[in-house]
Amino acid sequence: MTYSIIGSGSVGKALASQFARHDITVGIANRRGPGSLVAIAQELGNSVAPMTLAQALEADVIVLAVPFESHRDVAKAAATWHDKVVIDATNAYGVPLSDLDNLPSSAFVAKAMPGAKLVKAFNHLPAGVLAQEAGTAAGRRVIFTSSDDEGASATVAALLERLGYAPVSLGKIAEGGQLVQARDKSWAPLIFQDLFKPAN
Template structure:
């Protein structure tokens, strides 16, 4: 079962690190091309390869760890998904330039954290994400914790929990296996329409929930 990672920022890089730490092979890609990832793949060792966006997208399971504002542009140029599994690790927030007026907007309660919520017209983020990957089997996972928390699946004498949700049992089972192989404790939140809104940052009731199974 091949794995691709699209996005090599803090989240994508740390997902690659936790996969590499457990000997799980993956291809990671970003918009700048494989050469820009040479230092990262050297750090991570032979299980992680740098590839093009198309190469990462051809994997059996593709983890999308992009900023929301880049989703449509990056995913729109990729080949048909044809029933492959896509893990939605995204959240509908925009990161603010600290010198911009938005960063000082008194009506934005999240301005102090350098982000603002993107208006999705009343839809939850995974419902919108599905439209960017037509034909894929979407599973929501790896999005509700800070990126650095993914480096520590073992904490406080137990396993850090990761939530996941999706509409197809087989796709969820394969994602659950990855969660287990990387040392986390998986918690199934049901369908995408149920679990997606629960974990979506910043306002999902389980967003940032840092549960540990002892």
């Protein structure tokens, strides 16, 4: 299984640091090219590899860590999204529902990536928290997921376990997934909730 992160802002870098912390190889890409990512890779270590966008899109599991509006540009850059697992870490706060065809934001993203198996995750915690250790004295930090594809959900849950998190499935995107998706200028009730699952 290969992994990539598209986006090198605060969220993308925070997630890259978690891969590096657990010695899981991950590519990272942005619109400026690999040269702009050398400093991040040097800071985080050999597990993080700067890539072109085209290279990052070849990964089996792709983390979408760009501003919500930029998902269209990423979508157009792939020749095909068939069978790709896409982790949507974006937030559509402030985007009018009419601009989303009145769909949940992740369902709207999925429409732009036909054939992709989309999983909502990582978007409910601020970047500063995502960069912290997943495991603490209080237990493992919870990451909520939602997806319309059970296989993709299982793939992402397994990755979250490897990263030290406690995955909690909310079910389908349009059902429980609404609990972590901003709507217009309202934050969903689980966004910013930093919850922990005690160790067994």
